[in-house]
Amino acid sequence: MTVQQEALAGGEALEVWIDQDLCTGDGICAQYAPEVFELDIDGLAYVKGSDDELLLAKGATAPVPLPLLTDVVDSARECPGECIHVRRVADGVEVYGPDAE
Numbered sequence: 001m002t003v004q005q006e007a008l009a010g011g012e013a014l015e016v017w018i019d020q021d022l023c024t025g026d027g028i029c030a031q032y033a034p035e036v037f038e039l040d041i042d043g044l045a046y047v048k049g050s051d052d053e054l055l056l057a058k059g060a061t062a063p064v065p066l067p068l069l070t071d072v073v074d075s076a077r078e079c080p081g082e083c084i085h086v087r088r089v090a091d092g093v094e095v096y097g098p099d100a101e
C-alpha cells in the first residue's frame, strides 16, 4: 500500500505547507482550495489558519479538512512551483507533494 493509500484508508490527520521560495504566484491553489490557500499582497500563496488568517511564518502548516483533501491534493499536483507539501501530522511523512514517495 502506498503512503497515499494508507493516509486515505486510515483517515489520518494531514497538514499542508507551502515553500514560498518556489511559489510562482499563479494562484492555482487558491482557485482549487480557497478555504486553505490564499495569495497575500506580496503575490505569493500562504496557508490559512482556522480563523482564516494567513499564516505567514516560514513553513507554517494548516490542517487539511477531510472534505477538502481532494482539492488540496489537486493543488499540490498542479502547482507549477512544486512547492505544496501535504504530510501526516503523526510522523511528518510527506504524502503528497514533491517529496512524497
Ligand code: SF4
Pocket (backbone or CB within 6 Å): 018, 022, 023, 024, 025, 026, 027, 028, 029, 030, 037, 044, 045, 075, 078, 079, 080, 081, 082, 083, 084
Ligand atoms: S499553485 Fe503553487 S506556485 Fe501556484 S500560487 Fe499556489 S503555491 Fe504558488
